[in-house]
Amino acid sequence: MKTISNILFAGLSWEERSFLGIKEDCKHFNQTKKVFLFVNISGSHDENQNKAKIQEYCKKKHIHFELVELNYEDPFFTWKRLESLVDGNHKSLKKPVVDISTIPREVIWTLIFFLRKYCTRVDCIYHSPKKYTKKWLSKEPKSPRLLLKHSGISEFNKPTAVLLITGFDEIRTRKLVDYYEPKLMVLGIQQGNQFENKVRNSKEKHLSAIKGQTDLKTFTIDAFSKDFGLSIINSEIKKLKEKYNIIACSQGPKPTSIALYKSQLSHSYVALCYVPSGDFSREYSFGIDRSYKYELDF
Amino acid sequence: MKNPFEYETAKNLTVNEILDYYEPHFNYSRFLESKRNIFLLGERGSGKTMALLYSSFKIKYQDPKRNKDEDLFEKVAVHIPCITPLFHKREYLLLDNDYKAQISAEHYFVLSIAYELTDSLKDLEEVKEAFKDLDKEFKEDFEYIFSIELNKKLSFLDAVNKWVIKENINTQIQANDTKNDEFYSRALTMSTLLIPLMNKIKKAKILKNTHFIFLIDDAQDLNIHQVKVLNSWIAYRDHSDFSIKVATAKVNKPRRITTTGGAILEGHDFTTIDLEKPFYNKDSEFSNLAKSIVKRRLKKINNLDCEPEAFFPTNPDLEKGIENFKEVAKKEGEKKYGESEKKKVTDHIYKYGRAYYFRSRSAKANLPPYSGFDTIIDVSTGIVRNLLDPCYYMFDFMISSTKGKKNISSIPPKTQKQILIERSDAMWKRLQEGLENEIETCSLDQSKMVYKLFDNLMILFHSRLMRHKSEPRAIMFTISQQNHERYDELLELLKIAQLAQVLYTRQGNAKDDGRKETYYVPNRILLPTRGLDPKGQHARVSIKCSDLWNAASNNIKIPYNDNDGDEEDQDIQVELFG
Secondary structure (H helix, E strand, O other): OOEOOOEEEEEOOOOHHHHHHHHHHHHHEOOOOEEEEEEEOOOOOOOHHHHHHHHHHHHHOOOEEEEEEEOOOOHHHHHHHHHHHHHHOHHHOOOOEEEOOOOOHHHHHHHHHHHOOOOOEEEEEEEOOOEEOOOOOEEEEOOOEEEEEEEOOOOOOOOEEEEEEOOOOHHHHHHHHHHHOOOEEEEEEEOOOHHHHHHHOOHHHHHHHHOOOOEEEEEEEOOOOOOOOHHHHHHHHHHHOOOOEEEEEEOOOOHHHHHHHHHHHHOOOOEEEEOOEEEEOOOOEEOOOOEEEEEEEO | OOOOOOOOOHHHOOHHHHHHHOOOOHHHHHHHOOOOOEEEEOOOOOOHHHHHHHHOHHHHHHOOOOOOOOOHHHEEEEEEEOOOOOOOOOHHHHOOOHHHHHHHHHHHHHHHHHHHHHHHHOOOHHHHHHHOOOHHHHHHHHHHHHOOOOOOOOOHHHHHHHHHHHHHHHHHHHHOOOOOOOOOOOOOOHHHHHHHHHHHHOOOHHHOOOEEEEEEEOHHHOOHHHHHHHHHHHOOOOOOOEEEEEEEOOOOOOOOEOOOOOEOOEOOOEEEEEOOOOOOOOOOHHHHHHHHHHHHHHHHHHOOOOOHHHHOOOOHHHHHHHHHHHHHHHHHHHHHHOOOOHHHHHHHHHHHHHHHHHHHOOOOOOOOOOOOHHHHHHHHOOOHHHHHHHHHHHHHHHHHHOOOOOOOOOOOHHHHHHHHHHHHHHHHHHHHHOHHHOOOOOOHHHHHHHHHHHHHHHHHHHHHHHHOOOOOOOOOEEEEOOOOOOHHHHHHHHHHHHHOOOEEEEEEEOOOOOOEEEEEEEOHHHOHHHOOOOOOOOOOEEEEHHHHHHHHHHOOOOOOOOOOOOOOOOOOOEOOOO
16 A cells, blocks of 8 residues: 655665665655655765666656765764754655665664654655675774764663674674673574574674673564564663663664664663764675565654 | 683672772782872773772772771772763764863763762761761752752762762753753863862861872773863862872873863873783783782682692693703703803793794694693783683683583693684684774774784794794884884884784883883784794894885785894893883
């Protein structure tokens, strides 16, 4: 069934799903009037081919298309740009849709933060690729950073617990431990063997990367369930609340970033954290497979 | 069964665990308890946090071994950890000028200190008694000054403590308020809260002579505004009532600028203490510390009364092999210098005994049977966490292989060798896979260069071990030709290696004119994989900048000559070395 939406936010990427996803979005949301396409001015891969395809497609469908330059390495710049973008377009913001597939988590969260000023609901779409490259996906993780305005409440005399939805890169897991030196690390590990998840995101791999440095707990999550893993995240956060200052981070399947954001809205003492990567594979993903939608109510 | 060598960060330990694990060190305690401002420098895992925590009032008060005659309230030290979500908040970026950002940074600092200060004292019976007649008046004063209402039922310190907790939460709620980017108008400073609070505390009879010490831990991660605030406090002219001790990593240590744009000066405003300890011989300061740490942990956690040397026995073949070759070197020395020249003969044994053992091994032989507590100390490169790391893995292996059913009374040499080589391989794997994955400032090119540099350094050290005539076991280096065009780029590579803890630095006296010189010490866990001797000797190799650069950028071997430095010994005196 088609749904009505007038504005679509998406991220330009070199991945095939950047264009294929937007096409799907516009088919699904049949009143799309405007596409805001985020382009990273500090990005290193050539995205011109996808940009041209998206432009051409929008022209054909009479959809207004606007490139929005952001700097993913400068969260303050991105913050200010998104603030002015949303403020400047708030009158036309009816049922906005965010295609999160190729937007970094920090940008997704920042965008939703500003959309909350004017909207009571945002639809988030995630297009899973057909496959990921068998080689590395991302590398060179940078220092973790807390999301502006979502840095939680840090109480004196409480140790830190980091709740992490793990991804394929165990070095990013270790980065969090090295940086925040938490008393407890709670790892949420995606279930199933899609994209060789059981090997590439195995519990053992993450545990061995941080062995001996912190207390550890694990739980299983399903990012592709109806609530994107929200209920299990909420339940884990509640367990930590009394004893710890909590930092929450998502590096696993993208939908968990939406679940984490939703969870933070009802647990404002939790700090949302982002670990940027310095490099992404040119062959990151191929094609487009299933799509997942989450209606984010405020 | 609990692994006694877990190396969880000290700030996450309980009071009892700190009292159980910490090995007091007179020199550092003396500095930490002085009235001077101190910068305590040390690499990650060198024991900075442990040293600060142990000197904090909360721990001292509960230490059953403390000197009962000492006036406990003469110094009240409070520990302020900076690796907390509170210090990593970045909402200051949204404020419209630096002044507001600094006030905001100071506010969180001040609240943290006020909390720790009141929390350290409020529940002590003798303090409660001392404040009995002052509580009401002090509370009224604070209520008036800050326009607040303190809890009527609580003592002054307890009420201030609760107010500070509330204030901390309220500030963060406002900073995270979606509709508000405003500056927190009730921000507190050293002058508005901490100095009046200290003055009040000193009105109590038992605290009238108290010197307050603020132990600021892990300052290397502070943002620039937090650093400026801290430095401004250090630059305060009057430090009779309080002093500041700042623990920080050597690399990325905080800048020296203050909020007013001035700078704090070594000697004038603060003194620097280097936490790295001597570790060159069996009886060195670090060796003794390492023995105490391991012995204490075995006793406290596993109830095992055991000397570390017995828990980590040396492979008899290794022991015997080295002794045999020391005997060979002794005979050689006696022949060369005469039996009466005892010192020269001893030096000869020291230089060549172990080297002959390594030279005697066939190129096709397995790696030497690395084992024994001394070897574990050697590979630690003088860093406590590096000492505990292989011990942890050895103990963990034993738990797995015995399925946790047997008491572990020692680690067999075979297991020690296996783990030491595994940990050495793991360090090389990090270098090969690329430090760009770990170190934010490291590019892919630099990462490859760091690997090539260390690879070539090991080739050089191996050539020396096999053939050098004067200092075969030298495994640290200095850089000559410092005006070379690539010197700054080379330093960048070395900084990356330091951040990754594959390299450490020391300051020592240069041979020629007594000035201070930096010595570079590769992490000795790198050596077992390459079949090298992790023991090392009191000597450094002087390498030209151009040769190091060529090794890193073009994979060109570092030039080597069997007779380099053979004219005279290059034994050196490195500061703090035993």
